[in-house]
Amino acid sequence: MAAGNSLRALLLAAVLSAGAASWTALAHEPGPRWDALTPEQKTILAPAQKDWDNLTPLQRKRLLNAAKHYPSLTPAEQARFEARIPAWTHLPREERETARKNFKQFHRLPPEKKAEVKSRWRADHPEAASAPPTPAAVSPTPAPAPAAQ
Amino acid sequence: MNEKDFAQGILRHLDRGTRELDSALVGRLHEARFAALSRVPVRELRLLPSAGASSSGFSGWEGPSALWRTTLVALMIAAAIAAFSLWKAQDQDADDDGQLDAKLLSSELPPQAFAQKDFGAWLQETR
Numbered sequence: 194m195a196a197g198n199s200l201r202a203l204l205l206a207a208v209l210s211a212g213a214a215s216w217t218a219l220a221h222e223p224g225p226r227w228d229a230l231t232p233e234q235k236t237i238l239a240p241a242q243k244d245w246d247n248l249t250p251l252q253r254k255r256l257l258n259a260a261k262h263y264p265s266l267t268p269a270e271q272a273r274f275e276a277r278i279p280a281w282t283h284l285p286r287e288e289r290e291t292a293r294k295n296f297k298q299f300h301r302l303p304p305e306k307k308a309e310v311k312s313r314w315r316a317d318h319p320e321a322a323s324a325p326p327t328p329a330a331v332s333p334t335p336a337p338a339p340a341a342q
Numbered sequence: 343m344n345e346k347d348f349a350q351g352i353l354r355h356l357d358r359g360t361r362e363l364d365s366a367l368v369g370r371l372h373e374a375r376f377a378a379l380s381r382v383p384v385r386e387l388r389l390l391p392s393a394g395a396s397s398s399g400f401s402g403w404e405g406p407s408a409l410w411r412t413t414l415v416a417l418m419i420a421a422a423i424a425a426f427s428l429w430k431a432q433d434q435d436a437d438d439d440g441q442l443d444a445k446l447l448s449s450e451l452p453p454q455a456f457a458q459k460d461f462g463a464w465l466q467e468t469r
């Protein structure tokens with residue numbers, strides 16, 4: 194009976210170890226290094242090059258996925274996209290999550306409501322609203338170190 | 343005469359001796375064997391090494407049964423599939439977030455606007 198219990202415990206431990214090892218290996222797969230990016234990805238994500246090695250694997254993956262949609266943006270949107278990357282990567286993780294959540298809600302609003310929110314924000318932040326889309330404009334506060342994902 | 347011939351000679355001699363045993367003696371031997379085996383617990387009998395089994399240091403244990411081996415393989419495959427599914431789900435999330443991030447970064451309002459708590463409050467008021 195003891196041999197049977199030991200065997201069951203051994204099998205269970207083996208299965209759990211295999212599952213944990215597989216999950217750890219897959220979930221913590223290191224993101225690609227800057228050198229491994231394609232020339233197109235490097236061009237789009239050039240503003241993130243300086244901080245690339247400090248980004249978490251998930252941040253790198255998200256930026257690379259965001260870069261896939263870059264060609265479908267208008268020139269004005271592309272300019273804003275590039276200008277905001279440095280400030281975005283320096284935002285604390287909690288703020289990035291809040292921004293995503295609020296943006297989803299904002300995106301679902303009807304056009305007139307969106308316009309109302311935009312004008313209200315611009316009225317409260319005239320300096321940011323009138324500034325060109327440069328990293329300084331999208332980062333009104335000093336940027337902290339890159340946050341862990 | 344080599345060793346093989348010698349051994350076969352002994353075997354022939356023993357076989358002939360066995361056949362020539364008195365039937366009463368054979369009966370007593372059979373009863374004694376039966377009585378001895380009846381005193382051995384069943385579990386010990388299962389663990390007795392089978393003829394020709396290799397000695398592996400497990401005192402006759404022949405390793406996991408076929409059922410256990412099959413179960414182990416099935417569980418390993420299930421664990422691998424579960425890990426792969428979780429990874430794919432995370433990958434899909436990252437892809438969706440990539441699209442969201444692209445829209446967010448290129449939006450008319452800067453990401454910092456959406457990151458503000460009062461912006462969330464405005465959205466609630468506006469809805």
